[in-house]
Amino acid sequence: MTKTGAWRLGVALGAVAVTLSTPGLAIAEQADDHAGVQRALEGYRSHGGPGAAVHAGDVSQGWDLHVGPKVVNTNQFIGPNDAFRAASQTKTFTAAVVLQLVDEGKVALDAPIERYLPGVVAGNGYDGNRITVRQLLQQTSGINGAPSNAKANADGTYDLQELVRAGLAGNPPKSEPAWNYSNINYYIAGLLIEQATGMPARDAITARIIRPLGLNQTSFPAPGDKSLPGAYVHGYRGGTVGGVFLWLDTTFGEWGSGTAEPSFWSTAGGMVSTLSDLALFDQSLVQGKVVSAASLAEMRKTVPTSWPGTEHYGLGLWGHDLSCGGQAWGLLGDLSTGYSSATMATDDGRHAAIVTNTAVPNNDTPTRLDVLDAALCDKE
Template sequence: MTTAVPAQARPAGVAGDHADTQAVLDSYQAIAGPGAAVHAGNRAGSWDLYSGTADTGARRPIGSDDQFRIASQTKTFTAVVVLQLVDEGRVELDAPIERYLPGVVAGNGYDGTTISVRQILQHTSGITNAFGTPRANPDGTYDLREVIRAALTNPPQFAPGTGWGYSNINFLVAGLLIEQITGIPAGDAITTRIIGPLGLTRTAYPHAGDRRLDAPYLPGYVGGRAGPFFLWINATFSVELTKYATAGAMASTEQNLATFEQALADGRLVSPAMLTQMRTTVPMPGFPAVMSYGLGLFRLDLSCGGQAWGHFGDLTTGHSSGTFATDDGRHAALVTNAYVAGGKPKAAQVLDSALCGTPVG
């Protein structure tokens, strides 16, 4: 169906005087999905803005409690669990992955004895970002080891430690590491170590074959522009999530993600030493200069000074998002109901405006 969706931007909740952020959000929504929304604030409270609509079939604002696929924001949850295991003395950050997963990262130019856990979390391992063709189970789901095996039939991006290259496969390996060390599924480890303790009741790591989102949820769309019109195709439940697993399968809300990122910034999830390691960043070729990458964590340099820490996520379920927090208690979460390839520069502008437009409180 071809649907014209004018912006008709309207503030929701405690909008205050955030006209600057509303304007940037409207500009982002013009290249994004049918709708976009930002949830931001400080320790004293939060405010919400939206543009467009959450649903092409029934105009309504995107709510900050709408559940959606957080895609690569999952990587920060995965990294936190790995770093908790480092804190517990069960994993060494600079040990070779071969020590924990013998024979998994091997062959076709890969040598697990030369790739460290740190490099995997930092995307400096050189491991491919191509999935290959994994063999599905009879029910259409995928085993983590099989997805990794199929991916590693593709050659490395570069020799370990000699470059930076984003790779979902890195975080599938990190998920397998969690399972090897804890003896439980990685999703269960994320749930018991992060989701439960933080009370993130609208956040979930899906069980195999479960593509549901809990109401209220944000439909996701894919499509293309044709002048002032857009052909939107609902893709909300189109992805088998076990393929993305610990790299991108989770669901959450803007509110829950802001709580998670603020808890991480506040030092509630890992030790000060591990948070320092997590925030030791390297340049990201091809990304805006205001961004750099740590261990499952983006650094975003703010126009008003200082930094925010978080992650972006894009998935072909039709969801693109990003959530960041600062050490002084400010947070901002952004979501649009479309898969927006290459939209991070504009998304970063929205987040920067929201964070810089929120007083410390």
């Protein structure tokens, strides 16, 4: 199916809501002082949607823009405090906790993972003695693929150990361990956190980052908890069928390869947050409020990637070269049940976060990074 800006009408197919609605609903008034950002956001929403929003600012003030609805056929727009599934933005939280453990002397970045998780990274060509903690966080371990054959528990939840086992057993390593993005690296990082702290990784991230920073709209859901709090952003998948544009609400269910079960995404992508909280987290990280200056410097030691706009990957961080000079740091998140997001912050206090309520390929221009670049450079 291909996306289009045609009319949309509500119907139901089985348990999935299929909706056709008016694209003019919930469109923000033009913000004259951020007109360039608004244009970029509208361009991005044209291949995203049904809605999109930006939360941005600097040390002195913040501002918000939106276009389209967070719930189809309504005038509700996506606001900075509306919850959504943050997906891979979770990885920055996971990496930060590992770096805190490095600061505490409990983990060494360049030690083999076998030292901490004996026998876990083994078989099918893998050797935990040859893969370091740094390589896991930097996605240069050679670990490949996804745990598509992982066995769920009787209640439909997943254990981290099973996700790692299935991922390694089902995907031999890359022949050359250059940069290669795989959630399995961050499942293993979750096991490392559990071994070093003696608590579930979700509890460690909550106790070490979410609560101390006052991220009151952010949570790491328990296994089985697919709920979203408050006025949440609905997630959709969609396309054209016979000239009609259909939205399928997949916020809480499964559609194709997507699942909203948080334990399947776990320390690679299971968190729930908001634009404002994610911006606050990234600001706090670059300001040295989460890890030490030395550990932040390690997180910013990057390797090249092939992804446009995010050519630099560190330890749970993308580095983005701004069009106005300098760099911004953060991460992107995508979940096939209906969210694409990204958050970036600079050392001088500028920050920007974006979400749209469907999964969008990052090569459709303008991309979410184009919108964030416009916001961080405050282009008119």
